[in-house]
Amino acid sequence: MLTEERHRTILNLLEDKDIVKIQEIVDATDASESTIRRDLTQLEQEKYLKRVHGGASKLQGKLQELSVSEKSTKNLQEKHLIAQYAASLVEEGDCIFLDAGTTTLNMIDHLKEKAVVIVTNGLTHIDCLLEKGLKTYTIGGYVKPITKAMIGRGAVESLREYRFDKAFIGMNGIHPQYGFTTPDPEEAQVKKIAMELSREAIVLADDTKFGEIAFSKVANLDEAMIITNSLDENYATTFAEKTTIKVVTT
Known part of the structure; x- marks a missing residue:
């Protein structure tokens, strides 16, 4: 799977749930864990997500605020x-x-x-x-x-x-x-x-x-x-x- 395809897959997974584990992404992309870690680092730098322990989470909206x-x-x-x-x-x-x-x-x-x-x-x-x-x-x-x-x-x-x-x-x-x-x-x-x-x-x-x-x-x-x-x-x-x-x- 090409880099752009993996990135699209990762972001699609995050559309469905707030937090996605690295293993879930590995299973969905058939890529190595080290490759997925690099993908997550790049996507975080590009402000598409944030890394959390063992995976990634969706960023909150800039104006999102809880009561x-x-x-x-x-x-x-x-x-x-x-x-x-x-x-x-x-x-x-x-x-x-x-x-x-x-x-x-x-x-x-x-x-x-x-x-x-x-x-x-x-x-x-x-x-x-x-x-x-x-x-x-x-x-x-x-x-x-x-x-x-x-x-x-x-x-x-x-x-x-x-x-x-x-x-x-x-x-x-x-x-x-x-x-x-x-x-x-x-x-x-x-x-x-x-x-x-x-x-x-x-x-x-x-x-x-x-x-x-x-x-x-x-x-x-x-x-x-x-x-x-x-x-x-x-x-x-x-x-x-x-x-x-x-x-x-x-």
Whole structure:
């Protein structure tokens, strides 16, 4: 089978399912495993797919975005591990920014004993923060229905009134060439400014976000450290050269 035919076969397999194993591609193309690995590397470089452990997965759409309720049912254990470690980085007396999102929401349980000041743009965070007795400020702006995040001009202007020790940011895409990305330009702006106003910027992202590219650029990889639950060997060296990554496991 010619290279172009194998590539077409691989992409057709990914049309039918989100993740395809290398062995499935070998069976479908009658090619060697080493040949298929080279094909996957080439297709990833051409931004047709992303490599995952033992195979490849379909890239998300540049504008694709899940709602809070949809996100809250995905990768629960991974988010808990990431959030728990992230909370351990918060020190007594810190002023921190908690971005909207389900992983940052998970951090709140682990902050309840700490004397910290929190600023957030996450509407879903507010009740939890108050229940834990944490001193809380919210920024203004338009409440985006799908993510329950406060964004827009009002959010940006009120955010600029603060300075942070640490900013904990959620992200949709993490790519070695295109950096940190998210679907909504207005939400990207809030994330970007919060990172700029913080002494330390920390991105919380499970392993599904690596290799993804969303519509709006937030920052370069070297502008934040990353906390994740797993890092595929295809990415480990590349990302380690560009930023600090902490992989937390059980």
